[in-house]
Amino acid sequence: MRIILATLPALLIGSLLTPAPAHADDLVVRDARHDYWHDYRSDGETPIQATPDYGDPDLLRTVYHHTAHSVRVRLKMAQLDRGDGGYWKAEARYRTDTGLTARATVFKAYDGRTTTTWYGPGTCVVEGEVDWADDAITIVVPRGCLHRPSTVEFKSATQWSPTSDDYPYLDVSGSDGYRRGAWSEPVSR
Known part of the structure; x- marks a missing residue:
């Protein structure tokens, strides 16, 4: 019994000094059903909630x-179908604990290749x-591009244009509106 009591403080101190294993945090943001907007802002008009003639541009999670x-950033859609044609764009915005902000997009025409664009430092x-x-749709950014932050906050959205000359349908992650509002809570690594 004395040996157990004598080793207990050493075990307690040892457990406190042992670093926790590195792990990744996930933040899951659910999105309301049918909360996408037909975006007419390029013509100076306000977006309206409308259903397309075909396809389903609804962002779920x-x-x-x-x-x-x-x-x-992984954006799960209600329907992502090559047969719908059109043009998909996903955008993720990043803000780090050091104040760095950046943005990345993925663009996919139904009959073209997937292209990515980086709007950030370097x-x-x-x-x-x-x-x-x-x-x-998934967007992956190496941590080095964000200067290896401890935490990152996010905003994201998807756009789907049925044709090249149609107004896009926009859905913002975690929002029933068409504006990218507040940043997510910080996600650590």
């Missing part, structure tokens, strides 16, 4: 994931994937 190597190789089978 967004997962923000922060690991030791990358920051990932150059960055952003990965963009359209997963037709799982109705999801």
